Amino acid sequence: MKPMIKKYATPLITGLFLVSAISGTALFFHWMPGMFHSMHVWLSMVLLLPFVLHMWRNWPQFLLYFRTPSMLLACGLSLVAAIAFMLTTGHAGGNPARQLFPLLTHAPLNTLAPVLHMAPDALAERLSHEGCMVHSTGETLDEIAASSGQKSNDLLLRLLPHHNDHRH
Structure with missing residues (x-):
């Protein structure tokens, strides 16, 4: 050796x-x-x-x-x-995500939706498909995730448009 x-x-x-x-x-x-x-x-x-x-x-x-x-x-x-x-x-x-994610997850859906290039109702529907209960577009991602037993950061990551995603 x-x-x-x-x-x-x-x-x-x-x-x-x-x-x-x-x-x-x-x-x-x-x-x-x-x-x-x-x-x-x-x-x-x-x-x-x-x-x-x-x-x-x-x-x-x-x-x-x-x-x-x-x-x-x-x-x-x-x-x-x-x-x-x-x-x-x-x-x-x-990591800037550590600073940015709380800003996004604390925002109501009607404020967050345009950032994700979606309408608030479309975002609420997408969250429903992710297994979340959405009562109004005035709720935050944190509130929705907590009531659905999910983590808000994980939800946000699934909602972010991907570079290959041509929807935005």
Whole structure:
């Protein structure tokens, strides 16, 4: 096992780091994010395995770094930078659906329907076909889902027009 780790860990770390650096740079500059996002996320996760194997193999030598002020300073600065980003950008970023879905599921059907390119009565009928009890187009998707034993986000996802859907 150790000869294989010795032979492949550092080359894999190098190759995957380059992929991560290039894809991360592309994401930073918003260049083709659809192509680079999954690659960056998944291959950065794959990078962890050879990194852990490399650390395991070189653990005694690695511990020696912690005797130097430069390692402690670098780790401290990295931690401070990470915390600063979490505190300043954590709530502004993330998945926009987490911010958008509550706005849509709290809206009455007569307000939500035009957003979905439907008439309010057509939306109520569509919800009936989804197994929901709709009493009026003044109800919200949250209210309808709760009374039907369903999740409002799941209902909304089923109602959203698809790119292939030519109804809108």
